Amino acid sequence: MTKEKVLVIGASGQIGVELTLALRRIYGNANVVASDLREENELLKGSGPYVSLDVMNKEMLHVQVIRQNITQIYLLAAILSATGEKNPNLAWHLNMQGLLNVLDIAREEKLHKVYWPSSIAVFGPTSPRKDCPQRTIIEPSTVYGISKYAGEFWCNYFFQRYGVDVRSIRYPGLISYKSAPGGGTTDYAVEIFHEALDERHYDCFLKEDTYLPMMYMPDAIRATIELMEAPADKLSVRTSYNVSALSFSPNEIATEIKKHIPDFTIRYTPDYRQKIADSWPQSIDDSVARDDWNWHPEYDLPRMTAEMLENLE
Ligand code: NAD
Ligand code: AKB
Numbered sequence: 001m002t003k004e005k006v007l008v009i010g011a012s013g014q015i016g017v018e019l020t021l022a023l024r025r026i027y028g029n030a031n032v033v034a035s036d037l038r039e040e041n042e043l044l045k046g047s048g049p050y051v052s053l054d055v056m057n058k059e060m061l062h063v064q065v066i067r068q069n070i071t072q073i074y075l076l077a078a079i080l081s082a083t084g085e086k087n088p089n090l091a092w093h094l095n096m097q098g099l100l101n102v103l104d105i106a107r108e109e110k111l112h113k114v115y116w117p118s119s120i121a122v123f124g125p126t127s128p129r130k131d132c133p134q135r136t137i138i139e140p141s142t143v144y145g146i147s148k149y150a151g152e153f154w155c156n157y158f159f160q161r162y163g164v165d166v167r168s169i170r171y172p173g174l175i176s177y178k179s180a181p182g183g184g185t186t187d188y189a190v191e192i193f194h195e196a197l198d199e200r201h202y203d204c205f206l207k208e209d210t211y212l213p214m215m216y217m218p219d220a221i222r223a224t225i226e227l228m229e230a231p232a233d234k235l236s237v238r239t240s241y242n243v244s245a246l247s248f249s250p251n252e253i254a255t256e257i258k259k260h261i262p263d264f265t266i267r268y269t270p271d272y273r274q275k276i277a278d279s280w281p282q283s284i285d286d287s288v289a290r291d292d293w294n295w296h297p298e299y300d301l302p303r304m305t306a307e308m309l310e311n312l313e
Helices: 016-028 056-067 082-085 086-110 141-161 185-199 217-231 248-256 272-276 285-293 301-312
Strands: 005-011 032-036 050-052 072-075 113-115 169-171 173-175 199-205 213-216 246-248 265-269
Touching: 005 016, 005 056, 005 301, 016 032, 016 217, 050 301, 056 086, 082 086, 082 141, 082 185, 082 272, 086 113, 086 141, 113 199, 169 217, 173 185, 173 217, 185 199, 185 213, 185 248, 185 301, 199 248, 213 217, 213 301, 217 285, 246 248, 246 301, 248 265, 248 301
Parallel strands: 005 032, 005 072, 032 050, 072 113, 173 213, 199 265
Antiparallel strands: 213 246
16 A cells, blocks of 8 residues: 655644644654645644645645655645635635645646535525535625635546545634634634633624534544545545534623633624624534534534633633
């Protein structure tokens, strides 16, 4: 069996740090190359190789893939929903061209596997609000959602036409304590923990009753690895899989935090991100992922809240 050598692009980001560390535990430190446009994250330093890389520079990316004998790529570099609405052209350009560069190189170099995350942001105001199914009306209203939906079809196209084994998950909002989120609408659910501990108060940019699909990072990392390890013939979806774990509102997470920090207060001052949140479903039906590769989440809101506070403290 050929030895796997993995390249993580966007390794210094919220998911990248934890996914790189998890992949290093599986494949060995030396066999997982972390890369990013920005400097190496402190948590990765000393744990394995790091290269500075711009995914938009296809030639340099190709050189690295050949030079390092890469067999798998995890592409995490992207502009998320809130930042994307401030700079739609940049978001479209990075999210699309970055993916196409990776898919082209994967085809040319016959890489074993590619991972590329999509998002619940593919869904729009016309999608079902509750238990949004795998296949349904999908009319995204953010540039981020449009880029993710187009990306899903590129993944499917490269799989069907060229046999590139690219796999994908539509992550919900991810909550983590190791590295900070990078400009999304669900970022409030991370910020709230930091502010609760530091200030005993949080000014929330969403309304108190805004329910959104969410997931704690350990579940997201496990989902990613389980999907990537699943036998190819079990996968019926080659666009991107719905996965689900939690659905809560700012009011509900604040109430849960108050059980640990009784003097915590919250104020709601919704901004432009409210419109983005209102366009997304409140919860997701992930039965196809459960059937195909046996996905099931482990963390509920009380367990996640307790762990977040304990680790951040
Ligand atoms: P992030 O913003 O925290 O990290 C992205 C990383 O990519 C950053 O470290 C950034 O420096 C790097 N990057 C940006 N431009 C680059 C370039 N040109 N070349 C190389 N690196 C570049 O994002 P994240 O939250 O870790 O998200 C990773 C992926 O998961 C994205 O595709 C995102 O859309 C998707 N996703 C994230 C969430 C979430 O809640 N975090 C939810 C759904 C989907
Ligand atoms: C965002 O809010 O943009 C991300 C996502 C759900 O894709 N966290």
